[in-house]
Amino acid sequence: MGQLSSVYRRLEEGAKRLTPQRELIIKLFLERPGQHLSAEEVHQLVKQEFRDIGLATVYRTLELLTKLDILHQIHFNDGRARYEINRETADVHRHHHLVCLRCGRVEEFQEDLLEALEARLLRERGFRVMDHELKFFGVCHQCEGKSANT
Amino acid sequence: MGQLSSVYRRLEEGAKRLTPQRELIIKLFLERPGQHLSAEEVHQLVKQEFRDIGLATVYRTLELLTKLDILHQIHFNDGRARYEINRETADVHRHHHLVCLRCGRVEEFQEDLLEALEARLLRERGFRVMDHELKFFGVCHQCEGKSANT
DNA sequence: ATACGTGCAAAGCCTTTGCAGGTGA
DNA sequence: TCACCTGCAAAGGCTTTGCACGTAT
Numbered sequence A, B: 001m002g003q004l005s006s007v008y009r010r011l012e013e014g015a016k017r018l019t020p021q022r023e024l025i026i027k028l029f030l031e032r033p034g035q036h037l038s039a040e041e042v043h044q045l046v047k048q049e050f051r052d053i054g055l056a057t058v059y060r061t062l063e064l065l066t067k068l069d070i071l072h073q074i075h076f077n078d079g080r081a082r083y084e085i086n087r088e089t090a091d092v093h094r095h096h097h098l099v100c101l102r103c104g105r106v107e108e109f110q111e112d113l114l115e116a117l118e119a120r121l122l123r124e125r126g127f128r129v130m131d132h133e134l135k136f137f138g139v140c141h142q143c144e145g146k147s148a149n150t
Numbered sequence C: 001a002t003a004c005g006t007g008c009a010a011a012g013c014c015t016t017t018g019c020a021g022g023t024g025a
Numbered sequence D: 001t002c003a004c005c006t007g008c009a010a011a012g013g014c015t016t017t018g019c020a021c022g023t024a025t
Helices: A003-013 A020-031 A039-047 A055-067 A114-125 A141-146 B003-013 B020-031 B039-047 B055-067 B114-125 B141-146
Strands: A071-075 A081-085 A095-100 A106-110 A128-139 B071-075 B081-085 B095-100 B106-110 B128-139
Touching: A003 A020, A020 A039, A020 A055, A020 A081, A039 A055, A039 A081, A055 A071, A055 A081, A106 B114, A114 A128, A114 B106, B003 B020, B020 B039, B020 B055, B020 B081, B039 B055, B039 B081, B055 B071, B055 B081, B114 B128
Parallel strands: A095 A128, B095 B128
Antiparallel strands: A071 A081, A095 A106, A128 B128, B071 B081, B095 B106
16 A cells, blocks of 8 residues: 555645655654654654754644644644544544543544435535534543442 | 533632632633633733733633533634633533634524434444534625725 | 745644632531 | 632643754755
8 A cells, every 4th residue: 555655745736845754744644643642652662763853843743644634633632733644535434432531542433424414404404514523521441440349 | 591600610629719810811702702812812802800910820820711511612714812701511512713804803503403414424424522612713894895895 | 046945033722720709608 | 716718820741833953855
């Protein structure tokens, strides 16, 4: 699958250069498909291979990649933005999050219940949905196992 | 309906005092059921009736009311927290948001599609859902009308 | 040459915290 | 008295911006 070349193409179309810093950040996300990394986490990880990268560069790159639709920004209500790689649109549109309130881990799940609802919102309210976000907050299987109380 | 007295009771149970500042903030939200106010907005509005209220007091009150389950905190990805009054639990659980990307207005809608899904998450993945958040981002009816392009 | 990219430090937001002074029980 | 509240100012955490220095085209 030509994920990387598709990313490079989108960079070119935006007249943006593929610098070593950007390349490392992109590869980071491609290597970790199910993850949701914060800017700080990206910075720490990239630093292992590129010692002098600045945090500002990380932020600017994350912003750029988000604009180019290569990354997607999400918030899990912990006060910092996180980023995940954008899979194919159809796929992204059906992928949601389970946030564990105990350990903070974020799982994903697939579900396409929402298409019919979106069609109805357009029909009945004239609201044209372009994106959506469905998050469940609760207790994950592992944490539930650790303590039987509550 | 005894919404106010229920709020007062919950304050008492928490051994918290009903100060003029707190009372004004609570009334603000009771008067505006469909709204999602930021701390800054609450501060501005309360100032009209209580000139010397400090922003820190607003933040502390919003935190307290959220802990007491009187308010609910939400994020619409604009970098600041917003608050809305908590209706009955069953109701809250079926109320979601439509965020217009053009004008920023937030509408609400009711839908209880998610109960079945939550039951399945528990059964199939052992994830016990305690809260959820469903947001649609798009273009509202009014904004769609204003410009026929895109 | 010119537009783009980078690291660093400073500045910006929103939010939280420390503190001294007040107030209700 | 003692725990609770408040306003103010300072500090915090995450993110953006200004700037001077590089580097591709």
